[in-house]
Amino acid sequence: MPITKANLIDSIYNNLDLQKQESRIIIEALLEIIKHTLESGEDVLISGFGKFCVKDKKERKGRNPQTASNMKLRARRVVTFKCSGVLRDRVNGKG
Known part of the structure; x- marks a missing residue:
């Protein structure tokens, strides 16, 4: 089951003894900072x-799978994520 924004808010609320609204503000602010940073092209x-x-x-060239016709896919920006070695080790039970 994936963790949601509501789960994060509840976790902050329960672990840091903050009001739920304060927890929501913290999570929303963190996500906005990340979004604005990525929008500006920074890592x-x-x-x-x-x-x-x-x-x-x-x-690049692409193909419409429904019609099999060739088409051009426009240039675009994508967000990628590379986990740290610390996180990778923990996920693999080595940490």
């Missing part, structure tokens, strides 16, 4: 967790 590095990067994808 977000969180030590011990990982790195969110914005990558440019070039225009």
